[in-house]
Amino acid sequence: MIRLANAFIILLLTVFAVQGQDTPQPNIIVILTDDMGYGDLSCLGGPYRTPHIDRLASQGRIFTRYYSASPICSPSRVGLLTGMSPARWRITSFLQKKADNALCEQADYLATDAPSLARSLKDAGYATGHFGKWHMGGGRDVDHAPPITAYGFDEYKSTWESPDPDPLLTATDWIWSDQDSIKRWSRTRYFVDQTLRFLEENKGKPCYVNLWPDDMHTPWVGGDDAVGRYPGGPEEERSFSAVLQEYDKQIGRLIDGIQKLGIDNNTIVIFTSDNGPLPTFDGRRSRGLRGSKLSLYEAGIRMPFIIKWPARIKAGTADSTSVLCANDLFPSLCKLSGAPMPGGSDGQDRSRVLQGTPAVRTKALYWEYGRNERTFRYPKGSDRSPSLAIREGKWKLLMNKDGSNIALFDIEADPAETVNLAESNAAVAKKLSRKVVEWWNGLPSVN
Known part of the structure; x- marks a missing residue:
């Protein structure tokens, strides 16, 4: 009897030891599309074809009640990075010249003492990279904005609206130029390439990457031809469609690249947008929701949201009941990665919801x-x-x-x-x- 009891105790200790082992921290890639509407994706019933993003959705989970932190660029990005309402950090509109920022009653850049998802993940052992648009300080006449590394990023490549823009993207003092080495229509490809390079160079340790392209923001430059050069008028939607087609293709390249690196199973890929579309093309880009970018009606703040994590999230599923917001990503991803979470977040830990357990929201x-x-x-x-x-x-x-x-x-x-x-x-x-x-x-x- 004693021998049997001892064997049972050893069995229990073995089980507890296995259960207590640290699971590998997942890689995390947050794709923040610029100005993408709720109706831009065919997997959400939109009129445009996005087969590669649809494939991402088929491999993961779609949420239909996800909200951005703001209906415009800079505060939306601040809300995602800090987990807090952007106005708490005095960011109320898109960041501009100093005089215009004062008129908008806002600061010139995000303060470095703000919480940062990248900083928390870095403290937990992550390699951190930012590839794409920043727009939380720097550009125009704001020449005193802190570097992106001050927010916890090891490496970055960014556009003109940042404290240290990539010279390959900024031949002139504007958001794009014919003289740029990386042309407007090749930017998303470039940012995807940088993301895959970063993942490969840091293989063997967990990585956090902001992949924040400036597609689908205007101007829509689909290529070096007459249609591609933002002709306006009745051709405008055709130019939009051409850019969306290329953007979708590059998201497909990212998915394939992660699989080739052999890290797909334990990589969280989140796909969403910073705010709604403008123009909406008579509501086609917003799937009939009221409003647009710059509006607190649904089309301005309700965004596409897809999460893929083969190790934990069942493929081809959807949640049409749980309400999520950008502020939730900070506490949720900290929970999933074991990273420290500063106090004061305006979001909720929705890690269980993200993995497939719908739940009612308790915070307004x-x-x-x-x-x-x-x-x-x-x-x-x-x-x-x-x-x-x-x-x-x-x-x-x-x-x-x-x-x-x-x-x-x-x-x-x-x-x-x-x-x-x-x-x-x-x-x-x-x-x-x-x-x-x-x-x-x-x-x-x-x-």
Whole structure:
């Protein structure tokens, strides 16, 4: 009996030892597309063909209720990198010249004491790289922005809107030029090449890569020919389609390259966008959602989201119930990698949701866009939204800071935001109005 008991104890200790062994930290690649609409992907029912991105989706999991941190570039990127509402770091619009930043009531660059996903992963043993658009400081007349390495990146190659742009991409003082060594239509290829090189050179240790191309942002330059040179007018959508086709092809090259390196099984690939599209081509690029880039209506902030991780995530699956946001990526990826997580995140750890267990969100989502009438006048018409928004449960409320223009939507039943329920659900509107105003009042001023 004693011998049998001892054998059982040894068996238990063996099981616990195996279970306690450290699993390999996954590689992490975050693909942040620029200005991609919810309807740009055929796997989400859009009118354009994206077979390689569709293949990525078929190998992973699609989420249909993912939100960016802002309807415009710089604050959206800040929200993803820091896990916090970008206005907490005084980033409210796209970063411009110093005088224009002051008019937008924002800082000139992201402060280096802000939390950084790259820094946390680096502290956990990751090699960290950033390849693509930065736009969180630097460019134009902002010549005092900190280097990208100050945020925890070991290596980077970036565009003009950064503190140290790649000379191959910036022959002139603008976002692109005919004189650039890497032409506009070859940039995504270049960033994919840099990503694969970085992964190969750091094979054997976990890697975190921001692959942040500047496609699908205008100008759409599909190639060195008449159609490719952004002709405008009725050819505009054709130029967009040509760029999207090339972009899709390069995402396919990335997927194939990861497989050739033999690291596919334990590599997390996340594909999403920083904000919605502009123009929307009569809603085709937003799949009928209201709004556009620069708008807090759904088309400005609801983004495509795909995650692939063969070791943990079942292929060909979808989650149409769990609400995610860009702020969630910091705590979630820290959990999945064992990296330290600073306090104060506005996101939630949604690591279990990402791996396939749907769950109700317990934190409300907040947005602000529109500090003043002088610099936040767009988009025009019905796509222009109030300046504040909150989503909690099935409800989404929009309103201006002075309490005007309140709109309440059941966003699950009415994702196109067509029926304002503020009067018929006055108690809900009052509660959410109070919460979003309290949140707004807690944000720092630019001074």
